[in-house]
Amino acid sequence: MSRIGYARVSTIDQDLETQIAKLKAEGCGIIRSEKVSGASRDGRAELATIIDFLRPGDELVVTRLDRLGRDTRDVLNLIHECEQREAFVTVLDPHVSTRGEMGHIVLTVLGMVAQMERRFIKERQLEGIEQAKRKGIYRGGTPRLDYQRVAELVRANIPVSEIAKTMKCSRMQVYRILKRPSLQRGPVE
Known part of the structure; x- marks a missing residue:
């Protein structure tokens, strides 16, 4: 045993x-x-x-x-x-x-x-986020990747697959970052 x-x-x-x-x-x-x-x-x-x-x-x-x-x-x-x-x-x-x-x-x-407690926590969290949004003080979570660094690499014509390797993330994450209005520009494959 x-x-x-x-x-x-x-x-x-x-x-x-x-x-x-x-x-x-x-x-x-x-x-x-x-x-x-x-x-x-x-x-x-x-x-x-x-x-x-x-x-x-x-x-x-x-x-x-x-x-x-x-x-x-x-x-x-x-x-x-x-x-x-x-x-x-x-x-x-x-x-x-x-x-x-x-x-x-x-x-x-x-x-x-x-399980019930977990649901209550999620509900309270969502209520708090909604309240913060109404007050204009909600900014969302902290970005896990440096968006400006990704933009710099794109402007340097680095392929998306290389950017993903450099930033230690997936290509999909790079594409999501590139969809942000402040970073609009066609990626290079």
Whole structure:
């Protein structure tokens, strides 16, 4: 029987160390981690690896339920897959395990609450953005690419594919930037 820890954060600039430390303190001999959104299971290779290698009696340990996923159905499907392999799921905060029948009920309710909370957060965020737009103070998110640098490279007749390599982005992102009214000019392929 192995205790396998799984740590996840949504973005590259977030830190996994706190989760990893908690999982180590819980006696997880193996800890897999990744920096990817929990909105769906797509692209979560480390989680898939854990599920594939679970044996009867093993235990998948996470610090919080939302580390497994943000959608109740996804979380319940994941728990079901673990059970099919005769393995358990344990959440540290609050401490709940699928070892007992009550754990299943609590995890289901927690999953539903987490999903509902996520919807409320999105609604409040959208309301705040709309209010800021009405006041004329909303500027949108911070651009991840330097639009002026892209424009300079275009003016220097650098092909879009080369600009994408230089800027470490996709060609589609370059084309989107070039569609901006302030940067209108035909790209060179």
